[in-house]
Amino acid sequence: MRSSNYIVFGQRWTAQLTFAIGISLVVLFSLIPAVGILVISFTDIRSLPYLPTSWVGIDNYLTFFSAAQIGYNLAALKNTFVFALAVTFFQNTIALLIAVLLNQRLKGRNFARAVVFLPTILGVTVIGLIFSLIFNPSAGPAAELWAAFGRSTAFFGDPELAMTLVIFVQVWAGIGVAVVIYLAGLQAIPPELYEVADIDGATSWQKLRYVTIPLLMPSVTANTLLCIIGSLQSYQLIYVLTGPSNPATQVLSLAIFTQGFGGAQGGTVQSQGYAAAISMVQFVIVAVISLATLAYLRRKETVL
Amino acid sequence: MTTAVPVAAPSLPPVESRPDTVVGRKRFTPLVVVSYVLMFLVIVVYAYPLVFLVNTALKSNTEFLVNPTGLVQAPQLGNFAAAWEQGSFSRYVLNSVLYTLVAASLGTVMSLMIGFPVARGYVKHPKVWQGVFAAMLFLPNTLVTVFQLALRMSLYDTALGYILIMASGVGLGPLLVAGYLNSIPREIDEAAAMDGAGYLRYLFTFLPKLMAPVLSTIFILQAIGVWNDIILATILFTDQAKWPVTLGLFAFKGTYTSEWSLLSAATLIVAAPLLLVYLFLQRYLVASVVGGAVKG
Numbered sequence: 001m002r003s004s005n006y007i008v009f010g011q012r013w014t015a016q017l018t019f020a021i022g023i024s025l026v027v028l029f030s031l032i033p034a035v036g037i038l039v040i041s042f043t044d045i046r047s048l049p050y051l052p053t054s055w056v057g058i059d060n061y062l063t064f065f066s067a068a069q070i071g072y073n074l075a076a077l078k079n080t081f082v083f084a085l086a087v088t089f090f091q092n093t094i095a096l097l098i099a100v101l102l103n104q105r106l107k108g109r110n111f112a113r114a115v116v117f118l119p120t121i122l123g124v125t126v127i128g129l130i131f132s133l134i135f136n137p138s139a140g141p142a143a144e145l146w147a148a149f150g151r152s153t154a155f156f157g158d159p160e161l162a163m164t165l166v167i168f169v170q171v172w173a174g175i176g177v178a179v180v181i182y183l184a185g186l187q188a189i190p191p192e193l194y195e196v197a198d199i200d201g202a203t204s205w206q207k208l209r210y211v212t213i214p215l216l217m218p219s220v221t222a223n224t225l226l227c228i229i230g231s232l233q234s235y236q237l238i239y240v241l242t243g244p245s246n247p248a249t250q251v252l253s254l255a256i257f258t259q260g261f262g263g264a265q266g267g268t269v270q271s272q273g274y275a276a277a278i279s280m281v282q283f284v285i286v287a288v289i290s291l292a293t294l295a296y297l298r299r300k301e302t303v304l
Numbered sequence: 305m306t307t308a309v310p311v312a313a314p315s316l317p318p319v320e321s322r323p324d325t326v327v328g329r330k331r332f333t334p335l336v337v338v339s340y341v342l343m344f345l346v347i348v349v350y351a352y353p354l355v356f357l358v359n360t361a362l363k364s365n366t367e368f369l370v371n372p373t374g375l376v377q378a379p380q381l382g383n384f385a386a387a388w389e390q391g392s393f394s395r396y397v398l399n400s401v402l403y404t405l406v407a408a409s410l411g412t413v414m415s416l417m418i419g420f421p422v423a424r425g426y427v428k429h430p431k432v433w434q435g436v437f438a439a440m441l442f443l444p445n446t447l448v449t450v451f452q453l454a455l456r457m458s459l460y461d462t463a464l465g466y467i468l469i470m471a472s473g474v475g476l477g478p479l480l481v482a483g484y485l486n487s488i489p490r491e492i493d494e495a496a497a498m499d500g501a502g503y504l505r506y507l508f509t510f511l512p513k514l515m516a517p518v519l520s521t522i523f524i525l526q527a528i529g530v531w532n533d534i535i536l537a538t539i540l541f542t543d544q545a546k547w548p549v550t551l552g553l554f555a556f557k558g559t560y561t562s563e564w565s566l567l568s569a570a571t572l573i574v575a576a577p578l579l580l581v582y583l584f585l586q587r588y589l590v591a592s593v594v595g596g597a598v599k600g
Contacts, residue, residue, distance in 0.1 A: 008424075008493045009503040015426035018507065022417035023433075029472035030440060033449035040449060049455050101342050112343050114586050115350040120593055121582050122575055123532025125550040129557060129571040130353045133360060133564060139372035141356060172349070180590055204335070233445065236535055240554065253445055260448045261539050272448045283444035290442075 037283075041276035047261065060277035073255070073278075079163065080251040080285075083238075084231040086167045087174070092223050095175045099182030100212070113183070117176035124173075128240030131169045132156070156241055159248040166238050166249050173237065174230070178223045185219030186212070221297040228293055232286045252282045357575075361568035368565050383569040390560070391570050395545065396552035400531055403467055403548055408527035410471035415522050416515070418474075419481025420507060424493065437478050451539050461542050469540070470530045477522045484518035521592040524585075528593070531578065549574050
C-alpha cells in the first residue's frame with residue numbers, strides 16, 4: 001500500500017470539498033445528536049421552542065432512580081430484558097433449525113427461504129397491522145383457535161399475553177436475516193469435512209454436533225450480537241402493536257419515546273432532558289451487555 | 305476462529321453447488337419426509353398471515369363479520385379503491401415515493417463522496433474516519449436531539465428536514481464503499497487521471513459504473529429504511545399533508561378500527577410496492593440486507 005499522502009488527481013481540494021459536504025450532513029444529523037443526548041440529559045430542555053432551558057446537573061438521572069419513577073423504570077427495564085432475552089433465544093434457535101432444514105436438498109426450499117425473508121422487507125407498520133388482524137379479539141384466526149379450547153382473550157389488550165405475542169411477532173419478523181446469515185455460514189463449511197465424518201462412521205447428530213455447530217460459531221456470534229443489540233433498542237413494532245404506553249409491553253426505548261414526545265402526535269411540555277437521560281441509561285446497558293456477550297462468545301468460539 | 309469478520313460472502317452460490325449437510329442422497333428416508341413436513345410448516349407460518357391479509361382485503365365488511373376466517377366468497381375489488389380514496393393514500397404514497405427516492409439517492413451519493421476519499425487516503429486521518437463510521441453504528445437513541453435540532457434549524461415539519469435526516473442515516477454506506485474499493489485497483493484511478501479526468505468527473509461518472517453493485521446495495525438498504533420508517537415521521541411531522549404512507553396507514557387504523565376488510569386493503573396498498581420489488585429482486589435484496597447487517 002502506498003502512503004496516504006499520495007495524490008492522483010492534481011489538486012487535493014476537490015476531494016476534500018466533496019468529502020466535507022458529505023461528512024458535514026452526517027456529523028450534523030448523526031454525530032452531533034448522539035453527543036447532544038449526553039449534553040441535554042443535564043438540562044430541562046422542552047419540546048416547545050422558546051421556553052427557557054437551564055442546567056439541572058444530574059437531576060434527570062436522580063429522577064430516573066427516584067421513588068416516584070423507579071417502579072415504572074424497573075418495570076420497563078424488566079420488560080426490556082425479558083423481550084431481548086426471549087427474542088434473542090428464540091430467534092437464534094429457530095433460525096438455526098430453519099437454516100439447517102433449508103440447507104438440505106429439498107424441492108421448494110428456495111420458495112421457503114423467500115417467504116421466511118419477506119417480513120424483513122415489509123416493515124413494522126405493515127407487519128403490525130397484519131398481526132392486529134390475526135390477533136383481532138372479536139373475529140379472526142387466533143380468536144377461533146382460542147375459542148376451540150373454550151377460551152377468549154383480548155390478545156394485545158391482555159396484560160398477561162401482550163408481551164408473549166409481541167415477542168412472537170418480533171421473532172417472526174426478524175428471523176429471515178438470521179436464517180440467511182446461518183445459511184451463508186453453513187455453505188462456507190467445506191463438504192470434505194462431512195465426507196471425512198462419513199468415513200469415520202459419524203451419525204447425523206454427531207456431524208451436526210462436532211462439525212456443523214463448531215464451524216458455525218462465527219455466525220452464531222454475529223447473529224446473537226445483532227439480535228441482542230437490535231432487541232435491546234427495538235420498540236417500533238411494540239409501538240405499532242400495543243401503542244406507546246401499554247404498561248405490559250413498556251420497554252426502555254419506548255419509554256424514551258413516550259417521555260420525550262408524550263406518545264401522541266405533537267409535543268407536550270414535559271422535559272426532553274429526562275428522555276435523554278433514559279437514552280443514556282439505555283446506551284450504557286446496551287454497550288455493557290453487547291461487549292460482555294461478544295467477549296463470552298469469542299471465548300466460546302475458540303473452545304469449540 | 306477469532307477473526308473480525310464473522311461471515312464471509314453474503315451472496316448465495318447457485319442452488320446446485322450447495323452441499324448437503326445432514327441428509328444423504330437417498331430419497332424418502334424418514335428424515336427426508338420429516339424435513340418436508342417441517343418445511344411445509346415453516347411456509348405455512350410465513351405465508352398464512354399474508355394469504356389471510358389478501359383474503360380479508362377481498363371480503364365485504366358483512367362477509368368478514370359473518371365469516372372472518374373462511375375463504376372469500378364474493379371478492380370485492382372495490383375495497384382497494386375505497387381504501388385508497390378514504391385514506392387519501394394517493395398523497396401519502398406520493399410523499400413516501402418522494403422521501404424514499406430523494407433520501408436514498410442522497411444517502412448513496414454521500415456514502416460515495418465520503419467513502420472514496422477515505423479509502424484512498426485523499427483526506428487526512430483516513431483510519432480515524434473509518435473508526436468514526438464503525439462507532440456510529442453503536443450510538444445512543446437520538447430521537448430527542450434530532451427533534452430539537454430540526455426544531456432549532458426550522459426544519460421541523462418540513463419535507464426537507466425529514467429527507468436530510470433520513471439521508472444522513474447512511475449507517476454502513478461509507479464503510480461498504482470503502483470495503484468495495486479494495487477490489488478496485490488504484491491503477492484505474494491513475495489511468496483515469498492520466499487521461500485527464502478530474503476528481504469530480506471520476507467520482508460521479510466513472511466510479512458509479514465500477515461500483516454499481518455496492519451502490520445499489522446501499523440505495524436499497526436505505527430505501528427500505530425510509531419507506532418503512534414510522535417513528536421519525538411521527539415526531540417530525542404535524543402537518544398531515546406531509547405524512548409518509550406508514551403514518552397514513554397507522555392513522556387509517558385508528559379511524560377505521562372495525563372495518564377490517566378496508567384496513568386490510570389499505571395494508572396491502574402499502575405493502576404492494578415492497579412485494580413487487582421483492583418479487584423481482586428477491587435474491588439481490590437478501591444479499592444486500594444480510595451483507596449490510598453482517599458487516600455491521
